[in-house]
Amino acid sequence: MNAAELGYTAAWRLLRHVPAPLAxxxxxxxxxLAWRRGGAGVRRLRRNLRRVRPEASEPELDRLVCAGMRSYARYWLEAFRLPALDPxxxxxxxxxxxxxxxxAVAAMQEGRGVVLALPHVGNWDVAxxxxxxxxxxxxxxAEMTTVVERLRPDPVYRRFVEYRESLGFEIVAQDDGRRAHLALTRxxxxxxxxxxxxxxDLTGTGIDVPFFGDTIRLPxxxxxxxxxxxxQLHAAVTYFPPGGGWGATxxxxxxxxxxxxxPKATLELARAFEEYVAAHLEDWHMLQELTPGSRG
Structure with a gap:
């Protein structure tokens, strides 16, 4: 077992037993600490937040980045404690x-499938x-299917699959194209x-859309x-309301x-994501580069 796998395994086993305020x-x-060190992920988060708030002063942006990192840390803490919580x-x-x-539930009661498309906001596992x-x-x-990016090293990816399967999710890997397609359509x-x-967009086959004054590519x-x-297609978002707990739209x-x-539906998703990100900016965990569009 490598160091990364050992760390994740220990966190899932131990953190559920640590008092919540202490954890x-x-x-x-x-x-x-990560915010003060300003590593690559923090710098990418700062650039992404700047897209949304181009008028923000540097101190204001500092506060947003710090709040974003705290929200991201909360996501990870909840991920490690979630299997022990009562649904x-x-x-x-x-x-x-x-x-x-x-x-969406009404559509399913009528026998129609539903796709919920979400941005990286809040805690989608809790949702x-x-x-x-x-x-x-x-x-x-009481089932759902989702696609995940394959992490490296592979033992860590397998741990994450096991974790999400323990929550009741059917998991397929994004790079396992045929299996993913069959599972989703089924x-x-x-x-x-x-x-x-x-x-x-992780496949290179997405659609260019406007996003906060730039052009990005969405899947x-x-x-x-x-x-x-x-x-039936819906945009959706999860977030952390003031005072604790979770919310979703x-x-x-x-x-x-x-x-x-x-293309038009993907553009509507982009507009919804803009609205959701702007409304819950501190909970936007975009520490990666957005996929640039062909005109981006």
Whole structure:
């Protein structure tokens, strides 16, 4: 077992037993240290935040980056503690701060698949637990399928797959194209749920869209899946409300009647992501480069 795998394994095993205030203080201290050191990820976060707030002074941007790193640290702390938390308790805490999900659930009750496309905001793993619990309470299959980027080294990737499978997610790797396609289309044609993080194009086949005054490329996969299977498309976001807990917003359905509508639907996703990121900027965990468009 290498050092990275050992560290992640220890965190999943041990942090669930550490009192939450103590663990939270430790992760905030780690976030502040990373912010002060200003490594590559912090610098990328700063550049991405600058896109959204070009008018911000340097001290204002400093505060945003620090808050963003603390939010990112909270995501990781929750990831390590989540398998030990009660899904019903998560659902009870999150449901009052969730809007729009009822429309997606209604579509599934009618036998139609649903794709939720999300940006890197908040804690999408917690949101997945909440959505699965919501489906269960409506008598729907308590399952969802998602695609993840394959991490290196491979043992760490396998640990993350095991972690998310323990939450009730079906996981397929982004670079396993045929298996991913079959799993996603099978789920949607059965009237099930697919959740996709969709604010970076990792395949090189995405669609150029405007994004905070620049041009980036978003994956066409969410809209293409809906055109292929007849599923209903929604943009969605999770976030950390003031005072603790979690919140989520699901957009009205985005029409994708056929493949010719895929570019327009992807543009609508980009507009929704702009709105969501601007509203929850401190929870935007974009420590990677956004995928530049051909005109970017």
């Amino acid at each position: 939270g203080a430790g992760f905030r201290a780690g976030a502040d 019903a308790a998560i659902h009870a805490r999150m449901r009052p701060a969730t809007t729009g999900l009822d429309v 997945g637990v909440h959505v699965i619990e919501e489906l269960r309470r409506h008598g729907l299959p 789920r949607l044609r059965a009237g099930g749920l697919v959740c996709l993080i969709a604010d970076r 066409s996969g969410p809209a293409s899946l809906c055109a292929l299977t007849g599923a 699901v957009s009205p359905a985005i029409a994708v009647p056929d493949r010719t509508a895929v």
